[in-house]
Amino acid sequence: MTKLLRRLGISVLMIFLVAALTFFLIRLMPGNPYEVMYHQLLMKGMSQQQAMDQVRSIMNAIPNQPVLIQFVEWLGQLLHGNMGTSIQETGVPVTELVLNALPWTLVTVSLGLVISFFIGILLGVWSASRRNSWVSGLIDNVGSIAHAIPAYVTAVALLYLFNVVWHVFPSSGAYGIMETPGLNIPFLLSFLYHIVLPVGTYVLTGFGSWELAMKSTTITVINDDFMMAARLRGLPREKQMRYLGWNSILPLFTSFMLSLGAMFGGSVFIEGTYAFPGIGNLFATAINSRDYPVIQGCFLLTTTTIIVANVIADFAYSKLDPRIQA
Amino acid sequence: MSDVVQVSRLSIVFPSDQGPVKAVDNISFTVREGESIGIVGESGSGKSTVAFALFDSVPDPGEITGGEVTYEGGVKLFELSEEAKRRFYWSKASMVFQAAQNTLNPILRISQQIEDIADAHKMDKRAALARATELFDTMYIDSGRVLSAYPHELSGGMKQRVSIALALLLGPRLVVLDEPTTALDVISQAAVLRILDNVRRESAISFVFITHDISVIAHVVDRVIVMYGGKIVETGPVEKIVANPSHPYTRGLIASIPPLVGDLSETRALPGQPANLLNLPKGCAFADRCELKQQRCLTEMPQIRTIGPDAEAACHVL
Amino acid sequence: MSTVWKIFRRRPSRVVGLVLLIFFLFLAIFGPLMYPHGAVPDPNHIYAAPSWKHILGTDYAGRDIWEQIVQGAQNVLFVALLGAFFTIVIGTVVGLAAGYLGPVIDNILMRITDMFLTIPSIALTIILAVTVGLSNYVMMAAILSFASWGGLARAIRSMVLSVRERSFVEVSLGLGLSRWRILLKDVLPNLMPYIIVHLMLALTSTVYAEVGLFYLGVVPFKADNWGVMLNYATGGSGAMYSTQSIMFLISPILAIVLLQTGIVLSADAVNEIVDPRLRAAR
Numbered sequence: 001m002t003k004l005l006r007r008l009g010i011s012v013l014m015i016f017l018v019a020a021l022t023f024f025l026i027r028l029m030p031g032n033p034y035e036v037m038y039h040q041l042l043m044k045g046m047s048q049q050q051a052m053d054q055v056r057s058i059m060n061a062i063p064n065q066p067v068l069i070q071f072v073e074w075l076g077q078l079l080h081g082n083m084g085t086s087i088q089e090t091g092v093p094v095t096e097l098v099l100n101a102l103p104w105t106l107v108t109v110s111l112g113l114v115i116s117f118f119i120g121i122l123l124g125v126w127s128a129s130r131r132n133s134w135v136s137g138l139i140d141n142v143g144s145i146a147h148a149i150p151a152y153v154t155a156v157a158l159l160y161l162f163n164v165v166w167h168v169f170p171s172s173g174a175y176g177i178m179e180t181p182g183l184n185i186p187f188l189l190s191f192l193y194h195i196v197l198p199v200g201t202y203v204l205t206g207f208g209s210w211e212l213a214m215k216s217t218t219i220t221v222i223n224d225d226f227m228m229a230a231r232l233r234g235l236p237r238e239k240q241m242r243y244l245g246w247n248s249i250l251p252l253f254t255s256f257m258l259s260l261g262a263m264f265g266g267s268v269f270i271e272g273t274y275a276f277p278g279i280g281n282l283f284a285t286a287i288n289s290r291d292y293p294v295i296q297g298c299f300l301l302t303t304t305t306i307i308v309a310n311v312i313a314d315f316a317y318s319k320l321d322p323r324i325q326a
Numbered sequence: 327m328s329d330v331v332q333v334s335r336l337s338i339v340f341p342s343d344q345g346p347v348k349a350v351d352n353i354s355f356t357v358r359e360g361e362s363i364g365i366v367g368e369s370g371s372g373k374s375t376v377a378f379a380l381f382d383s384v385p386d387p388g389e390i391t392g393g394e395v396t397y398e399g400g401v402k403l404f405e406l407s408e409e410a411k412r413r414f415y416w417s418k419a420s421m422v423f424q425a426a427q428n429t430l431n432p433i434l435r436i437s438q439q440i441e442d443i444a445d446a447h448k449m450d451k452r453a454a455l456a457r458a459t460e461l462f463d464t465m466y467i468d469s470g471r472v473l474s475a476y477p478h479e480l481s482g483g484m485k486q487r488v489s490i491a492l493a494l495l496l497g498p499r500l501v502v503l504d505e506p507t508t509a510l511d512v513i514s515q516a517a518v519l520r521i522l523d524n525v526r527r528e529s530a531i532s533f534v535f536i537t538h539d540i541s542v543i544a545h546v547v548d549r550v551i552v553m554y555g556g557k558i559v560e561t562g563p564v565e566k567i568v569a570n571p572s573h574p575y576t577r578g579l580i581a582s583i584p585p586l587v588g589d590l591s592e593t594r595a596l597p598g599q600p601a602n603l604l605n606l607p608k609g610c611a612f613a614d615r616c617e618l619k620q621q622r623c624l625t626e627m628p629q630i631r632t633i634g635p636d637a638e639a640a641c642h643v644l
Numbered sequence: 645m646s647t648v649w650k651i652f653r654r655r656p657s658r659v660v661g662l663v664l665l666i667f668f669l670f671l672a673i674f675g676p677l678m679y680p681h682g683a684v685p686d687p688n689h690i691y692a693a694p695s696w697k698h699i700l701g702t703d704y705a706g707r708d709i710w711e712q713i714v715q716g717a718q719n720v721l722f723v724a725l726l727g728a729f730f731t732i733v734i735g736t737v738v739g740l741a742a743g744y745l746g747p748v749i750d751n752i753l754m755r756i757t758d759m760f761l762t763i764p765s766i767a768l769t770i771i772l773a774v775t776v777g778l779s780n781y782v783m784m785a786a787i788l789s790f791a792s793w794g795g796l797a798r799a800i801r802s803m804v805l806s807v808r809e810r811s812f813v814e815v816s817l818g819l820g821l822s823r824w825r826i827l828l829k830d831v832l833p834n835l836m837p838y839i840i841v842h843l844m845l846a847l848t849s850t851v852y853a854e855v856g857l858f859y860l861g862v863v864p865f866k867a868d869n870w871g872v873m874l875n876y877a878t879g880g881s882g883a884m885y886s887t888q889s890i891m892f893l894i895s896p897i898l899a900i901v902l903l904q905t906g907i908v909l910s911a912d913a914v915n916e917i918v919d920p921r922l923r924a925a926r
Contacts, residue, residue, distance in 0.1 A: 014759055025775055141657050141909060148848040148904040152859050153897055156878050160893065164884055225428035232381055233492075234415035235446045243431050250433065257761055258795065265766030269856060273878070287770055287862045295771060303763050310762065322433055322476040 007314060011307050018303045019078060022296045023071055033292050034059055034070075037087075058293060060084040083300070084293035088286070094297035098279060102301060104174050105271070105278030108195050109263045112202025119203065120210025121249060127211065128218035140212060147208030152269035155201045159273060162197060169197050172275035194276075201270045202263055213255055217248040253317040260306045328398065330499050330532040331380065331419070332356045336393030338375050338384055347603045349375045349388065351556040357500065359398075362526050362533040364543045364564070366579065367553035368600040374424075376553075377504050377536045381415065382406075398499060417447050420493040424505040426486040430477040436488060437473040440495065447496055454495065461491040465521050483514030487521065494525065504536045515542070522546055541583045544568055549636075552576050555601030555611030558630060562637035573639045575612045610642070618643045652913050661909020668903050671717035679714055682868070683707035691889040701891040703873075704881040709895045715868040716899070720855060723781050727788035727850035732843050735793035736835075739800025743808070744827055754801070757794045765791035769853050770862060778863045788850045796842050800835060807834050837918035844911035848904055855900060870896040 026033060034055060041051035052064070060077040061070035077084070083094035120143070127139040146154075163171040170176075174194050179187040221227065221244055230240045267280030275281065279298050286294035318324045338350040350372040357363055367373045378384045380395060382403050395403040397418060406414060423429045431439055437455060444454035455473065462469035465487045477485060486506065493501050506522070507515040523546050526533060535543045540550065550567040552560040552575065560573040571577045578596040598615035607613060613623040622642055630640040652658045686706035694701045700709035742753040768791040778784045808831070857863055858871025861879070873896040876883070883889035 010755070014755075014762065017759055018763065022771075025771055028775055137655060137657065141912070144908045144912075145905050148852070148908045149901055150852040150856055150904075152856055152874070153900050156874065156884075156893070157897060159878075160884055225423055225425055226431050228383065228385075229421075229423060229429035229489075230431070231383060232415050232421050233443050233446065234412045234417065235442060236412065239442060239446065246433055247431070261762060261764045265764035268764075268766055268770065269859070272860065283767060283770075284860055284862075287774055287860070290774065299767055299771065302767065306762050306764070322435075323478050
């Protein structure tokens with residue numbers, strides 16, 4: 001229990017550090033965007049007070065003040081769920097933009113993660129059971145090459161083949177224009193149809209690392225004494241495979257953190273390529289138009305999501321593996 | 327008394343870059359009902375490989391190249407189907423491993439592992455747990471605590487006792503124990519050996535002990551088989567082997583045991599290196615370490631022959 | 645040397661990887677000599693099909709695609725190599741410090757490392773790229789390595805902790821050798837195999853991120869880069885939607901895929917070359 005509290009404390013600290021990092025990174029930008037915007041507004045003929053208020057409502061910080069004061073102000077607003085307003089889409093709160101985008105990304109990334117995990121595990125066991133054969137070498141090479149090929153290359157290739165050449169899947173969006181988002185069958189079907197390519201890209205770029213990890217843990221476990229003991233105990237083959245499987249899969253939970261970061265990172269490219277209305281696309285667009293409040297919001301929310309997901313994964317791991325104390 | 331298992335002309339080869347290694351070369355022995363034998367030898371003598379051959383489970387890439395293992399009632403192990411072998415394992419013959427702490431599935435409670443064994447052999451789960459509790463009681467194990475524990479929550483000695491209890495769970499005819507006490511401290515060692523001795527006296531189960539240290543098992547075995555370089559060099563009743571060993575290698579082995587009481591200067595380590603299985607000589611494998619070596623020992627392989635009541639040895643000099 | 649070649653020959657895939665890697669290194673080194681000037685636009689040959697004159701055809705402005713691929717190779721490989729090198733240096737230094745300088749520093753450094761491992765490194769790299777600007781090769785490499793050293797630092801740390809336990813380090817300490825001397829003479833050499841293998845993996849990540857920055861179009865298109873080509877091919881030029889212009893899309897894709905394949909397949913061999921245990925296990 002104390003360990004869980006400690007873990008939560010570290011997570012909160014980490015979220016704070018990431019918040020600080022995003023704030024100061026933006027402040028470091030060439031020609032400090034806060035002041036650039038302030039001066040732009042003055043040029044447009046606003047009074048100093050008006051310009052100051054405008055910058056404050058967009059950026060949640062007062063220009064001209066010491067950086068630390070600005071940070072405290074910005075952080076206070078953040079705690080109230082206020083992340084400022086978008087520069088590009090004038091007046092729209094960043095919180096609204098990012099919260100609208102996040103679910104699309106969450107669903108596709110989770111699906112991609114689960115599917116690539118399962119494919120990776122199956123291939124890993126297969127490769128381990130035929131190690132030293134050419135099949136195993138082929139699976140390993142294909143896995144690591146697929147992992148090394150950038151997500152945008154895979155995305156562009158899939159888009160070209162399945163949209164431009166074969167006209168099988170749509171090139172953009174998360175659902176057809178005729179559907180209303182909600183719990184209705186036509187929408188869900190249209191949604192599933194639209195996410196085939198994005199999710200397929202996550203799977204293609206993600207399964208390789210699971211395959212390699214699973215192969216190496218499986219080979220270790222196969223040679224463990226308790227597997228020979230399980231055979232001599234006369235356990236049926238399915239039971240032996242279950243002993244082998246669980247003991248090989250559990251160590252993979254520790255790679256969860258790395259893969260989530262990589263997948264959300266990939267979403268910037270994947271959603272950009274498929275014009276998918278998720279947080280990665282929002283981030284890419286905001287970067288292109290230098291919409292700093294939105295950039296901050298996307299980065300902060302994504303990282304927070306990953307941190308929360310990690311706490312959940314840790315908790316689940318401690319429930320699944322008796323050797324780990326919660 | 328009938329034979330529980332009969333090993334005849336067994337040979338096992340490990341392929342390697344430098345050519346095939348004859349880990350076990352044409353050995354034969356039998357274990358009788360209720361009898362406890364010890365297979366003794368240095369590392370590389372092939373003793374552990376024999377243990378796994380009794381289950382047709384020689385670790386990769388080892389291969390059984392000849393011979394037969396016949397269990398009670400003429401069951402020829404190597405000819406059984408996988409399914410028949412599976413049902414045979416543990417119910418007729420079971421094993422206690424050298425590193426018992428690693429033979430329990432680390433992520434399952436002891437009770438679950440017992441239930442898995444029961445399941446595999448169509449035994450009632452409650453009956454299996456009751457039987458395990460009984461066995462635990464005779465081994466001074468707190469069954470309430472241990473049944474619900476995970477392996478990592480138990481001490482090494484405790485895990486070894488649990489794995490002995492698991493080996494006895496289905497009432498097998500033969501239990502093979504591969505260095506059952508090497509990984510334990512002296513106190514746990516004594517406790518485990520006492521438990522094994524009790525089981526041996528109270529049941530008709532046969533035991534095969536695999537060990538490099540004859541002194542440890544001297545009190546729990548009836549007969550000893552001494553192996554060297556993949557071959558049996560001497561067999562005989564334990565009293566005879568300990569008090570009056572015949573083969574020069576056995577003599578060296580016995581002389582190298584430090585006495586519990588008495589003069590340590592009497593103890594002599596065996597000179598030289600264990601036989602190199604990659605490069606076995608044409609004659610006796612022990613010849614280059616032997617004090618009594620003669621010319622024919624280098625050129626002619628000694629055959630195993632009777633040298634006394636229930637005793638055999640393979641040596642030209644005797 | 646003969647052992648190295650023997651290890652490559654053991655699997656045909658490794659030879660393929662080596663050939664690919666050498667091919668791209670050759671382009672990177674000698675490309676600027678082959679084509680000292682930028683590709684020249686030719687309005688009469690827009691989207692020309694592959695021919696002897698233009699082996700990969702021409703782009704929307706009539707420029708030779710092969711020439712652009714060759715010129716991109718230098719930018720991509722040089723920056724990626726430098727970035728991978730920086731990654732290795734930061735990761736190794738942080739890992740050594742955490743494993744060697746006691747629990748307090750270890751704790752602080754590992755929290756920071758955890759943070760960098762959690763953050764989606766691509767996103768941080770992109771923010772840095774627009775913040776700091778990709779003014780030159782060294783700056784670009786530094787930005788690429790800033791967010792990607794966490795995995796190595798963590799691995800190095802746990803190896804240092806385990807190497808420290810081994811007897812030869814204890815013996816050296818017992819002999820009164822200085823801690824830094826031991827670190828450099830005993831600990832670091834033991835980690836070298838892992839560091840070298842990680843260099844190859846870091847290289848695939850920096851290629852990924854570097855080309856990605858240009859593909860996204862978030863930085864000024866000053867340099868010749870495969871990412872810029874890919875950006876134009878999928879975006880503005882519409883090259884993707886016509887069979888006539890398809891070489892402009894396929895060429896950068898092929899270049900990236902083949903380069904990454906070359907690195908990954910060579911890494912497989914390097915892994916075995918630097919780790920004697922793998923060789924013994926065969």
